[in-house]
Amino acid sequence: MSEIKVARIHAGEREERVTTTGTKAWELFADHTDVIAARVGGELKDLSYELADGDAVESVEIGSADGLDILRHSTAHVLAQAVQQVFPEAKLGIGPPVENGFYYDFDVETPFVPEDLVKLESAMRKIIKENQRFSRRVTADADALVELADEPYKLELIGLKGGAADDTEGASVEVGGGELTIYDNINRKGEVAWKDLCRGPHLPTTKRIPAFKLMRSAAAYWRGDEKNKQLQRIYGTAWPSKEELEEHLHRLEEAERRDHRKLGRELDLFSFPDEIGSGLPVFHPKGGVLKREMEDYVRQRHIEEGFSYVGTPHITKDGLFHTSGHLPHYADTMFPPMEFEGANYQLKAMNCPMHNLIFSSRGRSYRELPLRLFEFGSVYRYEKSGVIHGLTRVRGFAQDDSHSYCTAEQAPDEVKHLLNFMLSVLRDFGLDDFYLELSTRDDAKKDKFIGSDEDWATATAILEQVGTETGLDLVPDPGGAAFYGPKISVQAKDAIGRTWQMGTVQYDFNQPARFGLEYTAAGGEKKQPVMIHSAKFGSIERFLGVLVEHYAGAFPPWLAPVQVQGIPIAERHTDYLDEVAKELRKKGIRVEIDHSDDRMQKKIRNAQLQKVPFMVIAGDDDVEAGAVSFRYRDGRQDNGVPIAEAIERVVSAVAAREQV
Structure with missing residues (x-):
């Protein structure tokens, strides 16, 4: 028989091993209880996967990033099975793994209450104890439509496969990839106890779920669209051991104690009056002290770093955002236009187009570059009501926004300058544990981005080089770039280990071209500058909310409202x-x-x-x-x-x- 080359990884050690065809992946790791799946040729597979000639196989441990996703996704299936046992009329939505847990959406007649979660946990424990086997099978689209005829949301996903489903959060766990697959839960009698449309992979059996807990329920619009029906979402968490589950629950308790919304009330810092509107905070005198201290600090730092302070209005004719390219790319997150004197005006959602007008207000020489403009720009973005969260997700906020205009040759040094500036700001505010994230274009969806392949490659290479030179971890974020260029964001950990996205540096080769920006080079010829966006706080409101939670309200003396x-x-x-x-x-x-x-x-x-x-x-x-x-x-x-x-x-x- 032909041989299969196996690269076996366990406990951080790699060993080469040779076996024969016909081997199931689980046979390679039968002695290792923490292995729950396999990576074959770079793709995640169930342990029941049948190996072929020449396959290279790596183990996936339950505590790894992939392993945790598989554990949590499998637990989501157990939750859905339990829901349909306790509430037989329930229709299934989507149930993906998420950070630290999972959720599943259901269409039920009445919203879930806390007592329901207790019943569901009990039903889940029984399913887990039954040691049901997760069994994958491939199905044709037409057959799946017949088999899942009683599940309208699954039918909709099948119809959207490869299209709009790609833009639906969590849909990829159901219908991503080329072929449709269904997972059956097989009981001890060999019967199908339950089934779900799913890509997988999953745990070998339900008994491999060591520790879980259902956390809460909430309303959620189907496919995240408020025009669709409102479903009921159940959130849960699952961990490789009971000890890790307890540690997670303790962290959640600590996070609740530090919740900036709660502390904001207790310390009389800010509030969110209904009379003003959702996501529009007001700062009380003590909160005003914090905000002013932050503004004074970062304003002085910008001056020291060579920036000129500018100011721009809160509204503009919408033609400006057509020129910049934000309309229509950004239209869904902007407030509706206001008609005035025969023109449509927009609340400002970003400051960069107005800074471009300052740059182009007169001729510029290469001797002025890099030209650095900075302001506290008040911007307004139409965040959906379901995602608004205290100060960390608002509709009106102030950015410590800067734009550097430089030559292409100056761009790497300017990015380095901005990144070092940003990191020093975070350290001054007591945040010193961070890594970088490089957000790039999704080449499979080029229509969502503007600019040539060459421009994107050049900009991405510069950010990657500068990010690597910092010595910090640089984590890829494919598809996370702004439509006009790639970016580096700083991901900072707070006092209890949570990660927050803070400031960003974005490389923009599109707006200078769209606005016709130019400078006179040393030889007298006209050239187009590179534009680099940067916000050190990101937004003052969000950064303040993070600081409240980082310090649990006990600010260092220089920031404390009352010292x-x-x-x-x-x-x-x-x-x-x-x-x-x-x-x-x-x-x-x-x-x-x-x-x-x-x-x-x-x-x-x-x-x-x-x-x-x-x-x-x-x-x-x-x-x-x-x-x-x-x-x-x-x-x-x-x-x-x-x-x-x-x-x-x-x-x-x-x-x-x-x-x-």
């Missing part, structure tokens, strides 16, 4: 602390005195709840000694600290941007 809380032990000590406060304010320190009738311990507790970095407490002994008791946020306290020393402690901590 010092004065606490008089009795009313007779108030005037003394008022004088201390005057001296602190002369040094630029934000200080408040608690004039309430509360007892001292409650005043201290209130300051702790407001997460004030420093407290200065005064009683009779302090007044007599010209001192204060100096208390830190963590509860440490030094008594009898001279006023001058106490002020210096605060001023030094603020100036050094200490993470107290």
Whole structure:
């Protein structure tokens, strides 16, 4: 018989092994319980896959990225089977794996309630205990339409195969690829207990699901379109062990404690009045302090980095966005036009077209390049109501937006300059664990991007080179580019290990051409500049929301809305602390005195709840000694600290941007 070349990977070690034809993939890894699938010729396969001559095989462990997706996708199938057991009338939508879990959409008569999730978990445990086998079979489109006649949403996906289904979140797990496949769940009697349209792969059996939990239910429009019927979505999570599940649930509890929406209310930072509209925040005085500190910091940093501050209006005639190419490419995320004086006006969704007009307002020489323009540009984007989330997904926000115009030769150095600038900003705000993501064009959907293949290749190569030179991990993001050019984004981890997309650097060779931008080169000829977009925060609102959660509201002294809380032990000590406060304010320190009738311990507790970095407490002994008791946020306290020393402690901590 012919031989099969097998590259076997397990526990980080690679060994070469030779076997014979007719071998099932699972036979290669029978001794390794953590192997749940195989990669054959680069494609993920079930362990039941029949190997062919010359196949190279790699193991897929349950704890790997692919393994976790397979585990969670298989658990989603078990959930759907349980739903149709408990609610026989339920119709199936889509059930893909997602980050840290999975979901499945159902068409049911009444929304799910928490008690339903308890029943479903019980039904799922029974299915898992039955050790049902996931069995893949290929089917023709016509046969699938007959077999799944009672599942209208599956029929719709079959009809959309290779077309609009590609743009539906999660649809690829159902009908992606060339052939249709159905997975049967086979019980111990060898009977089909349940089935679903699916690409796979899946676990060998349901008993290979070690730990799971259903988290919540929510409404979701079919295929993400609010014009379609609203289905019920159940979210769940699954992990390779009960310990990892518990750790995940603990992280979720910590994330809930840090939720910036909750802390925003408790710390009186911002709110979202219904009278104004969804996704349009207002900042209260303390939140205004945070926002101003961020703006002042990044404005000064831009000036130091060679940028000129500019300003542009909130609305414009829509022709500007046709010139830039954003209409029609970006139309779905822009607010509807407003008719005025015979012209259509649009709320500004991006600042770059207006910066182009500043560049072209007069002739430019190569000696001016790179020309760096920067503003806090207020922009408005029509985010769907289902994705709006506090400050991290809003409809109105301010970008610390910059655009660099440079020669093609200057572009690599300018990208490097912007990337280093961005990373230094993140470090100053206490974020220092990050990697880079390189978003490129999807060559299979070139109609969604503008520009020549040569331009895309050049721009992508520059970003890849500069990103690699930083020494940070550079993770590919195929298809994630803006329609006008590739980009690098910084993915930063917060205090509890969650990853957030922060600032971006985008290479744009399209807008300069569309606006006819040019400069006079050294030889007198006219040339087109390269345009590089960059936002260091991304948006001030989103960055502020991330910081609230990163610090759990306990901001470092330089950012804290109130840096010092004065606490008089009795009313007779108030005037003394008022004088201390005057001296602190002369040094630029934000200080408040608690004039309430509360007892001292409650005043201290209130300051702790407001997460004030420093407290200065005064009683009779302090007044007599010209001192204060100096208390830190963590509860440490030094008594009898001279006023001058106490002020210096605060001023030094603020100036050094200490993470107290």
